[in-house]
Amino acid sequence: MILELRHPLTIPLDLEGVLPEALRGSTIRDAAMRAVLHGNRNIELGELFKITPTGHDSDQCDLTFEGDLSHARNLGMGMRSGQITVKGHAGWHAGARMTGGTLLCENAGHWLGAEMSGGHIHVASNAGDQVGAAYGGSRKGMSGGRIVIHGSAGNELGLRMRRGIIEVAGPVGRFAGASMIAGTIVTGTSLGAYAGAGMKRGTIITASAVQPSAGFVASCKFRPPFLPVLSKELFIDRTVFEGVTVHCLRGDLITGGRGEIWEILK
């Protein structure tokens, strides 16, 4: 189905539950009558979106949103299968707690893929803060799947992430991988200050200079055999990570020192 935004959004729109698996087998009329929270009112999806079929929605209902959804919340939250494509901004909490399927968008706001445990998220341009992070009060952030951001990402990328891979081609804000439990973060052009602060395990790989927090110690320079294996599966520019030596920093010593930051040496 194609969901074309009729008018620009000015207040938040909660799209939780508008998922490929929920709309599979639905008629256009059924989909249009689905209730969504717009501001503090429940309205029908059809009031905001012009919905058109794509021809094979009965067995595989992939959703394509057209328009600026930067005021949207929870798009693709909890998605299990199928594909959601957003031709524009996907809003906050996009793909949060998803367990499968694919979310494609041009930009995304904060909490992209927060606490997700499976599936793929691809952002063509930029994403906000706390990508793949744990929500306040939660012990674990992202615990599986993959987030690929071809532009930049904000602060606290992968906060308390437990498993999975986050790739960011462009600049990343401060506190990337903070309190990380495990998993892998790969960044390209620049990595903000305090990366890995409080991390227990996990790996941050960066092609830029590192300004780690005080709990990190320089470990060694070596050629990890895992890096070329990983780089083959990367969606961002993999040539940066092939056949290189890394400067390994171990930390955060405050939380056990079993995490690591690999700084690619040019």
Add this chain to the structure above:
Amino acid sequence: MMINGVAIVDTFAEAFTMTAVRVIVTAASLEWAQIAANAATGYGASVIGCDTEAGIEPHWANSPDGRPAVSLLFFAFNRQSLEKAVVNRVAQCILTCPTTAVYSANGDSSKKIRIGGNLRYFGDGWQISKQIDRNQETVRFWRIPVMDGEFLCEDTFPTIRSVGGGNFIILGTTPGTALAAAEAAIAAIRQKVEGVIMPFPGGIVRSGSKVGSKYPKLIASTNDAFCPTLRGVVKSELPAETSEAYEIVIDGVSFDSVENAIRVGIVAACIPGVRQISAGNYGGKLGPHHFQLHKILEPEFRR
């Protein structure tokens, strides 16, 4: 049937169903990969006395990490014994070898043995698990800290339902001819056939065995029917004037690969001085795979 004046006996080789695993070893140089491979496949001639039958596959080009790679095949009668043998061999011969890493290759992904998952404890708590989605499957790796950096090993390796014990026996009339023919057969198989190993030293067996012995503790003993020095005192299968016999034993990842290796090997072994080529079997009662020599060679060489 005659090929280049060599008689091909109308008999069959009897082989067994085995479980195999393919292990890819990479290292900083081909030399170190081969050193690790040679060590890991040593003492892997026959499951009669070794924990596994092992060998190196020639011409392996696919390297998961872009470094020089060597492919090893290990065979055993079940997954439990295969896992035990391969874990021990990787632990003692590859993990210990400078710069090496170990990866799996194709196989029946529903049945696996755990190698990295067993070796990880060597990391004493400093081992690191990494998961990557590869070919729509999640692959787990273990990174174990060692004194030159890290040893990387996949967690599980898919096993292959395979065939072990395919064979043929070369009978020569003058000393040295059967050995030269066997060497030619091994060279041809290594050059032309994929997915097989010849696990014995140099690929050639001089002590072909029969099932059982006069000594109750032995499960196998010398194949006296093919020993030239016993001609006249046992029921010999050696024709007159035969002075030596060598057996080529072939383990392969499929029936077809073993059959192909037997065909290529026999054709290469038919050189002047070879009297006859036969095969070892147990009357067809033990192994489910029968390689009829005439049937294998008939498309190319009519009787």
